[in-house]
Amino acid sequence: xxxxxxxxxxxxxxxxxxxxxxxxxxxxxxxxxxxxxxxxxxxxxxxxxxxxxxxxxxxxxxxxxxxxxxxxxxxxxxxxxxxxxxxxxxxxxxxxxxxxxxxxxxxxxxxxxxxxxxxxxxxxxxxxxxxxxxxxxxxxxxxxxxxxxxxxxxxxxxxxxxxxxxxxxxxxxxxxxxxxxxxxxxxxxxxxxxxxxxxxxxxxxxxxxxxxxxxxxxxxxxxxxxxxxxxxxxxxxxxxxxxxxxxxxxxxxxxxxxxxxxxxxxxxxxxxxxxxxxxxxxxxxxxxx
Numbered sequence: 693x694x695x696x697x698x699x700x701x702x703x704x705x706x707x708x709x710x711x712x713x714x715x716x717x718x719x720x721x722x723x724x725x726x727x728x729x730x731x732x733x734x735x736x737x738x739x740x741x742x743x744x745x746x747x748x749x750x751x752x753x754x755x756x757x758x759x760x761x762x763x764x765x766x767x768x769x770x771x772x773x774x775x776x777x778x779x780x781x782x783x784x785x786x787x788x789x790x791x792x793x794x795x796x797x798x799x800x801x802x803x804x805x806x807x808x809x810x811x812x813x814x815x816x817x818x819x820x821x822x823x824x825x826x827x828x829x830x831x832x833x834x835x836x837x838x839x840x841x842x843x844x845x846x847x848x849x850x851x852x853x854x855x856x857x858x859x860x861x862x863x864x865x866x867x868x869x870x871x872x873x874x875x876x877x878x879x880x881x882x883x884x885x886x887x888x889x890x891x892x893x894x895x896x897x898x899x900x901x902x903x904x905x906x907x908x909x910x911x912x913x914x915x916x917x918x919x920x921x922x923x924x925x926x927x928x929x930x931x932x933x934x935x936x937x938x939x940x941x942x943x944x945x946x947x948x949x950x951x952x953x954x955x956x957x958x959x960x961x962x963x964x965x966x967x968x969x970x971x972x973x974x975x976x977x978x979x980x981x
Contacts (some may be wrong), residue, residue, distance in 0.1 A: 706737065763970070767958070784862065861890075
């Protein structure tokens, strides 16, 4: 994972914070901590978008070059939140890999008694420590924050050093992470996941290989030029037909593999909002054999 990729973590949290300006019945995701996770300059942007006209303009400005990006962020978070809540009592630990400024381990009360670890690049972990010190008078003891470079440091030993037990049935989260990893980083990460004990769970997103290699840009040529060709941030993807075989090599099996269109029907349609669903990313929920 490149250092530049580490700087992308705040973007989704900005969108989630602005989402809170919609009336409760129109929100795809409720998150009263998102704004507080952001640095001051980004909190100012969030405040500026409170008027409905500016809020709606901001959503349109992001959607124009990348239709579905707004709704995609919201629905993937809703889905992971729900699967995680369903698994409580069936897992012993939670590990959020590439956690960025995500808030779910702090805002979902049902997770409070489950030991948890959040793993990310050092600069993101430090940003999160600062944010947590603003949000909470006393820094929460759970989750434990772990700084690591996914491409260069061994994930398992870093987690164990931070108090994680490899014998724990664990719910692993890889949200918007895999596309930033090199092939070596993917092998190291899923090699670690292959050692998870039976009963563990994994929720992860991936970019479509056809989008990354340019064989099908789904009409999002500008987005591909920016992140694949110019900035070279998105490095790895999968063909949906190969997901089961890919996971099988590491001892996991697919439980659910929804498209974002299916997730939009579940989470966006009830709000009455007209949000596109992104075709370039998919969600996977898997179990350890």
